[in-house]
Amino acid sequence: MSPKRRQTDKPQPLEGLLGREPKLRQRMAQQLLSFGLVLANSLMLGYAVLLARTPLGWWLLWVGLALTVQLGISLAVRLGWTARLPDPSLASTQIGLMLLLGAAAYPLSGPLRGLVVPMMMLTLAFGMFAPSGRAMLRLNALGLALILSAMAFDFWVWPGRGQPAETVGHALFAMVCFPGLGLLLLRMARLRERQREQRQALNEALTRINRLATRDDLTGLYNRRHGKHVLQQALQRQKRKPTGLLAVLLDLDHFKKINDTKGHAAGDAVLRCFAKALHQSLRKGDTAVRWGGEEFVVVLEPTASEGLLAWVARLKLAIERQPLVTERPELRFTFSGGAAFWRPGETLEQWLERADAALYRAKAEGRDRVIEAS
Numbered sequence: 001m002s003p004k005r006r007q008t009d010k011p012q013p014l015e016g017l018l019g020r021e022p023k024l025r026q027r028m029a030q031q032l033l034s035f036g037l038v039l040a041n042s043l044m045l046g047y048a049v050l051l052a053r054t055p056l057g058w059w060l061l062w063v064g065l066a067l068t069v070q071l072g073i074s075l076a077v078r079l080g081w082t083a084r085l086p087d088p089s090l091a092s093t094q095i096g097l098m099l100l101l102g103a104a105a106y107p108l109s110g111p112l113r114g115l116v117v118p119m120m121m122l123t124l125a126f127g128m129f130a131p132s133g134r135a136m137l138r139l140n141a142l143g144l145a146l147i148l149s150a151m152a153f154d155f156w157v158w159p160g161r162g163q164p165a166e167t168v169g170h171a172l173f174a175m176v177c178f179p180g181l182g183l184l185l186l187r188m189a190r191l192r193e194r195q196r197e198q199r200q201a202l203n204e205a206l207t208r209i210n211r212l213a214t215r216d217d218l219t220g221l222y223n224r225r226h227g228k229h230v231l232q233q234a235l236q237r238q239k240r241k242p243t244g245l246l247a248v249l250l251d252l253d254h255f256k257k258i259n260d261t262k263g264h265a266a267g268d269a270v271l272r273c274f275a276k277a278l279h280q281s282l283r284k285g286d287t288a289v290r291w292g293g294e295e296f297v298v299v300l301e302p303t304a305s306e307g308l309l310a311w312v313a314r315l316k317l318a319i320e321r322q323p324l325v326t327e328r329p330e331l332r333f334t335f336s337g338g339a340a341f342w343r344p345g346e347t348l349e350q351w352l353e354r355a356d357a358a359l360y361r362a363k364a365e366g367r368d369r370v371i372e373a374s
């Protein structure tokens with residue numbers, strides 16, 4: 001089991017509340033933050049409503065609606081209902097509804113109504129979680145339109161309640177601060193987007209580098225260096241729990257002739273074709289390595305039901321079925337092999353030397369055969 005796997009198997013803090021999957025946990029952490037904001041706003045509005053002698057029923061209605069929005073969205077996110085949506089944390093919907101409630105708080109807050117503008121700006125700060133910079137700007141414009149409408153409504157319903165200059169001051173404050181906050185958040189969204197792109201490019205580069213370091217360019221099989229490492233690992237596993245491991249050294253017959261008579265490109269095509277057949281003939285857990293030139297190493301974990309001969313037959317059949325062989329019969333080729341079971345105590349080099357000696361015998365005895373080392 002890999003260390004990464006073991007780490008995710010560990011119980012996570014607050015797993016029941018936040019979930020297990022990292023992205024879900026991140027979304028739920030956002031929800032907790034927003035829940036705190038709803039509670040703080042409710043308390044602040046309660047104080048403002050008491051001072052203004054606004055009927056308490058309005059405050060209760062406001063708190064009821066705010067908690068319904070908050071709990072409803074948190075529940076939908078936690079249960080994974082939103083996971084497939086373009087905005088899985090429902091940030092835009094939640095911010096939009098909270099802005100509406102924020103604006104509704106303005107006429108309820110009497111002398112403290114000026115506090116509603118920074119309260120709404122705090123809600124807008126959550127716009128950094130909106131799916132795009134454009135969505136965030138739309139929310140900003142919506143917030144400004146709502147608060148200005150709430151101010152106009154307040155002034156129209158209770159014209160004598162506050163100084164007109166005070167309301168104009170609030171409006172000017174909102175008109176400066178909302179777009180300012182929007183621009184700042186937009187800048188942040190762009191930086192995050194660039195960071196995301198750079199991370200993706202880095203991951204792609206790492207995958208490419210990893211492939212270049214471990215794979216053979218022509219055939220796509222493991223290269224010799226990485227193949228050796230994989231073979232050593234297989235040996236270590238055998239030392240702990242010997243289940244039987246068979247190495248087969250394979251070499252194409254008279255490959256030089258193909259190169260000399262049909263050209264180097266045809267030789268390359270034959271190597272690719274052989275690698276593909278090899279790949280098709282192997283089972284999960286078996287390893288194929290381009291050892292060099294036209295030489296390959298295969299490590300098989302033989303089962304009771306299938307031995308070396310059965311695998312060789314399958315490889316030959318796979319070669320016969322390759323389009324290169326069916327379409328260009330003049331490129332038909334054979335291979336020779338030397339096979340050796342690993343013996344306890346043997347090093348990789350000793351093991352492969354025995355396979356090599358068996359391959360030498362296969363060549364000497366007329367090629368197109370696989371011989372098992374004694």
Ligand SMILES: Nc1nc2c(ncn2[C@@H]2O[C@H](COP(=O)(O)OP(=O)(O)OP(=O)(O)O)[C@@H](O)[C@H]2O)c(=O)[nH]1
Binds near residue numbers: 256292293294
């Ligand atoms: N086209 C191509 N040829 C390669 C590549 N790597 C090695 N070779 C050629 O493989 C040939 C190997 O030839 P030899 O070692 O003489 O072996 P052979 O002709 O297969 O003869 P036997 O092994 O004795 O059956 C050489 O001509 C190399 O140039 C490659 O990547 N592409």
